Amino acid sequence: DTAVSQTPKYLVTQMGNDKSIKCEQNLGHDTMYWYKQDSKKFLKIMFSYNNKELIINETVPNRFSPKSPDKAHLNLHINSLELGDSAVYFCASSTRDRNSPLHFGNGTRLTVT
């Protein structure tokens, strides 16, 4: 009964392809996030949704599009993948309390060749 689960765990694909990463949380949280961790381990927020509504959209290329069908799911679709997109992508969730900590999924390691 994983709290925040992401699929797939590993994703290897070629430049120019389109891919999706799925995330689901069973914690009853209202807010979900996508973070990108680069090779230097720096975690940077990409998007945040609160109860299906986009509330944070950092400077991320338009090729990245999040979708939240309900508050327990937040998927990430990436078009026209580039080499620089290679990273680990973490989904996370938190309660609606804006000062609450994040609970992370296990990450998706994306490798673009």
Added chain:
Amino acid sequence: QKEVEQNSGPLSVPEGAIASLNCTYSDRGSQSFFWYRQYSGKSPELIMFIYSNGDKEDGRFTAQLNKASQYVSLLIRDSQPSDSATYLCAVIGGDYKLSFGAGTTVTVRA
């Protein structure tokens, strides 16, 4: 200037010693402060949070917050080899965004 800065390390300490990790932040409106531990190839896991000035202890971990100096630290007492990991400082700023530092890698020598 980065929003959250940490000593990049790596920090190597002998088993049983105290590991001291430091973090500074730029947003004076920051309200909540967290320490996450990340083992290689794993996701970050929350180990401490602190909201008020002063010290907060949980087992072998102590978080210290000084809002006037915009400084938060983590002490790991009686360090164990299992404490070897990257420790990420995270701060919720006045805009309610959670920002992470680059992390400090700790190695505990047996």
